[in-house]
Amino acid sequence: MDKKKLDYFRKRLETRQHELHRIVVRTEQDGRTVDEDSAQDVADRAASSYTKEFLFSQSNNDRQLLQMVEVALGRIREGAFGECISCGKEINVKRLEAVPWTRHCIECQEKLEQGLLEETSK
Numbered sequence: 001m002d003k004k005k006l007d008y009f010r011k012r013l014e015t016r017q018h019e020l021h022r023i024v025v026r027t028e029q030d031g032r033t034v035d036e037d038s039a040q041d042v043a044d045r046a047a048s049s050y051t052k053e054f055l056f057s058q059s060n061n062d063r064q065l066l067q068m069v070e071v072a073l074g075r076i077r078e079g080a081f082g083e084c085i086s087c088g089k090e091i092n093v094k095r096l097e098a099v100p101w102t103r104h105c106i107e108c109q110e111k112l113e114q115g116l117l118e119e120t121s122k
Contacts, residue, residue: 001082005093009100010076013069016100020066027059065101072101084108085120 031052075081082091084105091105104112111117 001090006076006081009081009096010073012100013073013076017066017069017073020062020069024059024062024066027055027062031055031059068101068103071103075103086112086117 072081075083082093082096083089084091085103086108087105089105091102095102095106102109108117112119
């Protein structure tokens with residue numbers, strides 16, 4: 001991949017990284033605020049518990065995405081960005097445009113989703 005395209009993806013990933021970091025911090029603060037509310041009756045406590053669980057789930061998803069973005073930035077630094085971690089082929093630029101943190105080419109991603117490819121931690 002040429003330097004111009006690599007810089008473009010690096011900037012997109014860094015922007016997404018900052019956005020996700022802000023979201024994770026805000027969600028954690030919102031979760032703490034839910035604890036501070038003094039729930040008086042059972043319905044209020046149930047609503048508070050549901051809100052806290054929802055925020056935890058949302059935060060967990062955002063953290064996972066943040067980790068994938070950070071790994072993609074690491075692959076840029078290592079010079080491996082844009083290569084499928086399973087087959088080593090170059091990932092289509094249109095796929096990277098849609099999901100710049102992807103680790104798999106479309107063929108390997110389909111195999112992974114069908115259970116035909118084992119997930120690796122690269």
